[in-house]
Structures are given as C-alpha cells and as structure tokens.
Amino acid sequence: MGKGLVIGRRRVRFRFFVFLFGVILGCYFLIRASTSTPVYGIVQYGEVLLKDKGGALVIRQEKAYNAPEYGRVNFLVAEGEMVEKEDPVAVLYKANYKEELVYQLYNVQERILLYQQENILQDIIDKDLEKVEKDIASTVLSIQVAVRDLQFDKLDDYEKRLRSLFANRQKILDQKTKPDPYLERLYKEEAELNKQLEEWKIELVAPESGIISFSLDGLESILGEKAVNYITVKDFKGFYGEDAHREEDEEEGAKAEQPFFKIVQPGKWYAACLISEPQINYAEGQEVDVSFIGPQMQTIKGRVYNIVREKGEVLVIVEFNEKIEDFISKRSVEVEISKSFQGFMVPADAVVTRRGEKGIMVVREESEVFIPVEMVAMDDEYAIISEKGESKQLELHAKVRIKR
Numbered sequence: 535m536g537k538g539l540v541i542g543r544r545r546v547r548f549r550f551f552v553f554l555f556g557v558i559l560g561c562y563f564l565i566r567a568s569t570s571t572p573v574y575g576i577v578q579y580g581e582v583l584l585k586d587k588g589g590a591l592v593i594r595q596e597k598a599y600n601a602p603e604y605g606r607v608n609f610l611v612a613e614g615e616m617v618e619k620e621d622p623v624a625v626l627y628k629a630n631y632k633e634e635l636v637y638q639l640y641n642v643q644e645r646i647l648l649y650q651q652e653n654i655l656q657d658i659i660d661k662d663l664e665k666v667e668k669d670i671a672s673t674v675l676s677i678q679v680a681v682r683d684l685q686f687d688k689l690d691d692y693e694k695r696l697r698s699l700f701a702n703r704q705k706i707l708d709q710k711t712k713p714d715p716y717l718e719r720l721y722k723e724e725a726e727l728n729k730q731l732e733e734w735k736i737e738l739v740a741p742e743s744g745i746i747s748f749s750l751d752g753l754e755s756i757l758g759e760k761a762v763n764y765i766t767v768k769d770f771k772g773f774y775g776e777d778a779h780r781e782e783d784e785e786e787g788a789k790a791e792q793p794f795f796k797i798v799q800p801g802k803w804y805a806a807c808l809i810s811e812p813q814i815n816y817a818e819g820q821e822v823d824v825s826f827i828g829p830q831m832q833t834i835k836g837r838v839y840n841i842v843r844e845k846g847e848v849l850v851i852v853e854f855n856e857k858i859e860d861f862i863s864k865r866s867v868e869v870e871i872s873k874s875f876q877g878f879m880v881p882a883d884a885v886v887t888r889r890g891e892k893g894i895m896v897v898r899e900e901s902e903v904f905i906p907v908e909m910v911a912m913d914d915e916y917a918i919i920s921e922k923g924e925s926k927q928l929e930l931h932a933k934v935r936i937k938r
Contacts, residue, residue, distance in 0.1 A: 542904040573936040574897065577928065578675070580879030582911045582918050584813045585872040586850075589774050592861050593851075595759040598750055601794035602736055603628050613748055614859050616800070617740040623795065626736045639727040646720045647703075666703045673699060721908050739899040744797035749863035754796050757865070762804050767844040770808050774866050803858045804839060807850045807869050814873055816841050816850050824852055827868040832860070875911035875918045882917045884934045885909070894919070895926070902935060905925070 608625045611617055673696045731909035740746065755772060757765075805824060814822075817839055825833040843849075850871065861867075865878040884894050885907070893906040905927050921928040 537891075544856070552780065562731075575881040575884055577930055577932045578879045579877070579930060580916065580918070581874055581876045582879065582916055583872060583874050584911055584913065585870055586809045586812045586814060587805050587868070587870045588871040590805040590807040590867050591757060591773055591804060592864050592867060593757050593759070593761055594862070595799040595802070595898060596754050596796050597742070598754040598796040599741060600792060602627065602738075608747070609755045611746055613746070614862055615746055616744070617739055617746050617797075618743050621740045622737055623740050623746055624738045626705050626738060628734045639724065639731065639859065642720055642724045642727065646717065646724065646838050648722070650715060661673040666699055667744060670696065670699045698822065732860065742797050744799050745859060745862055746795055747798060747862045748795045750793045750796055751865050752793070753865060754793070759802075762806070762840055765806055765851070766842060767808065767847050767849050768876060770806060770849055774808070789836040798858065798862045799859055801862065801886050803853065803854055804854050805836070805854070805867070805869060807852065809848050809850060809871070811846060812848050812850075814871070816848065820873070822852060822871050822873045825870040828869060832857070855938070877918045877920060878911055878928060879916050879918050880934055881936050882912055882915055883936045885912075885917050885919070886937055891902065897935060
C-alpha cells in the first residue's frame with residue numbers, strides 16, 4: 535500500500551491540500567477586490583412604484599330584509615337603483631295567486647279605455663289629455679330609439695315613465711267621461727278583479743333610503759361597517775370566496791322569512807385586502823391606489839383605514855368614498871394595491887449596512903463618508919431614502935459607491 539507524498543520526514547495528508555487550496559482562493563479574491571474598478575452612482579430625485587396583490591373582502595354599511603310570504607315577484611326597481619324610504623320596490627304575489635285574473639283585469643281596462651275614447655265629446659279638447667297623449671307618443675318613440683341603438687340601460691326609466699303616463703291618462707278620462715250603464719258595469723267588474731288581486735298581492739316598500747340590491751350572500755349582518763375595527767386574518771380566510779347570489783328567480787320566487795333584498799348606504803365603504811410579505815410598509819391614513827381585477831378592471835383611490843398583522847401576513851383595510859354602486863353585489867374580489875414613493879433615489883446596491891445601521895457611502899474628494907439613511911421604499915433597481923437626523927449631509931447629485 536502506498537504511503538502518500540512525503541516531504542522530508544513528514545507524510546503530507548490530503549487535508550493539507552484542501553487547506554492550501556483555500557488559502558490560494560482567498561488570496562485570489564483579495565487581490566481581485568483590491569484591483570477591481572469601483573462602481574459609482576449618483577443621488578437623484580426620483581420615484582419608485584410598489585405593488586401588492588391579493589384577495590379582498592368588500593365591506594359595506596348594509597341591511598338585508600326578509601320576504602313576508604312565499605310567492606312570485608314583480609320587481610319595480612332595478613338592481614343598484616337609489617330608492618327613498620317608502621318607495622315601492624316590488625310586488626309579491628302569494629302562492630294561491632291566479633295569473634289569469636291579471637289578463638282579465640287588463641282586458642276590462644282596455645275596454646274601458648276604448649269606450650271612453652270613442653264616446654268622449656270630440657268638440658271638448660282637454661289640454662291635459664292632449665299633453666299626456668303627446669308624452670306617451672314621445673316616450674314610445676324614445677323606447678324604440680333606445681332598442682335600435684342598444685341603449686338598454688335607459689329602458690327601465692322609459693318603462694316607468696310610460697306606466698305613469700298611462701295611469702294619468704286613465705285618471706283624466708275617468709274624470710271627463712260620464713258613466714252610463716255599460717261603463718258602470720265595466721267599472722264594477724274592474725273593481726271586483728282589483729279586490730281579488732289585492733288579497734293575493736303584497737306591495738313591498740323600501741324600509742329606508744339607500745341603494746337596493748337583490749344579490750345576497752348571508753354576510754350582510756356580519757361584514758357591516760363595524761367589522762372594519764374587528765376583522766382578523768382568520769375571519770378573512772373564513773369569509774373569502776363567499777359569492778353573492780340572487781335569492782329570487784322566475785321559478786321559485788320569494789321565500790317566506792328569508793332574506794329577499796338589501797339596502798346599501800351610499801358613501802363610505804371598505805376593502806379588507808390580505809397580503810403576504812408586502813413590499814409597502816403600510817401606515818394608517820396613507821393614500822393608495824387599489825385596482826380591482828376583473829373583466830372591467832378599474833382603479834380607485836383610497837385611504838388606509840386599519841392594519842392587522844399576523845405571522846407574516848398583513849390585512850390592509852382601505853376606505854373608499856366613491857363608486858360603491860359598482861360593488862353592491864360583490865364580496866370577494868382580487869385587488870392590486872399600488873403606491874408611488876418620491877424623494878432622494880439611489881441604486882438599490884448603494885445601500886449598505888455598517889454596524890447594524892443602513893446608510894450610503896458618499897464620495898467626497900478622495901474619501902468616502904458613511905451617511906445613515908432610512909429606507910422609504912425599494913424595488914429591484916432603486917431605493918428611495920431619507921437622511922437620518924438633522925445633519926443634512928445628503929445632497930442631490932452626490933456621488934455614491936455601489937457595492938458589488
């Protein structure tokens with residue numbers, strides 16, 4: 535068996551070569567560091583944009599209201615419409631409601647109208663009636679134009695207006711036409727049908743003013759305005775993903791003592807955004823831009839209302855004062871929070887740590903001066919910094935050394 539390399543009387547072991555290689559490598563790096571050309575940058579005034587993405591829960595001041603009976607529903611207002619207290623919002627027809635009575639009533643009312651129009655004295659022109667007829671013709675034309683131009687958002691308003699004009703016309707004709715036996719019989723038949731229908735229908739009115747929505751998720755009483763002061767990361771994870779849905783459809787209708795619609799208060803609303811390892815050091819009162827990600831992405835300016843930190847995750851609650859009408863039926867959304875930071879800007883590699891304190895090496899004539907700084911924001915390329923203390927050593931266009 536070989537005895538290895540022997541120098542003099544000593545046998546050279548393998549670990550000696552390992553040690554020798556380490557010494558040579560260390561010397562190589564020391565020589566390279568001492569001979570490498572220093573890299574420098576300058577202090578500029580600039581801007582860094584930081585972004586954080588995550589899920590968010592929409593929190594509103596809202597209240598859900600139950601349906602009083604089972605039955606079919608005829609909506610009188612549209613989703614997202616502003617209503618005042620006591621405004622009619624829907625008509626509920628009870629389960630034993632007979633739809634054919636509506637057609638009978640409609641037929642009787644048409645016969646009454648036709649008879650009145652045929653028998654009213656032609657030489658008496660009522661200005662109110664003439665105006666109503668013109669308004670009806672104008673509204674019908676507006677509906678036709680809206681349909682032609684695909685402006686369907688205006689149809690609800692036109693329909694309500696037309697319904698009101700028909701009611702006014704009938705009222706004028708009732709006042710101007712003297713009932714005869716035939717007309718009195720029609721009036722009696724109309725009254726009897728109305729009486730039967732009134733027993734089977736319930737008019738639902740708005741209990742308070744606000745924005746109406748028929749999309750519910752069961753969290754209306756939980757994620758109200760007070761939740762912004764108490765919600766935790768655990769709460770967020772339990773609620774996130776719950777989607778709002780319509781409690782009513784054409785097949786089932788309303789369900790007795792089940793949430794049927796909600797009233798959302800306009801004005802302030804919130805988004806609780808969960809972010810892991812955030813880039814931004816969020817602070818209460820800070821203004822941020824929040825982009826709601828979706829088919830119709832939109833960005834809204836908000837203000838940081840509250841911050842909850844738990845195990846590397848941050849729940850940032852942002853307050854908004856606009857566009858709540860776009861979010862009355864949404865609960866779980868994807869967002870991106872962004873904030874722009876401005877100030878003294880240096881290359882990110884210019885920031886070094888000396889004795890546990892962050893700072894930059896500023897070159898002055900032939901020497902370098904260490905200036906302690908606070909990190910305001912930093913991305914992969916640049917850092918926004920502010921000088922610590924009141925020494926005012928940091929100057930625009932100063933030369934700084936970049937570590938390599």
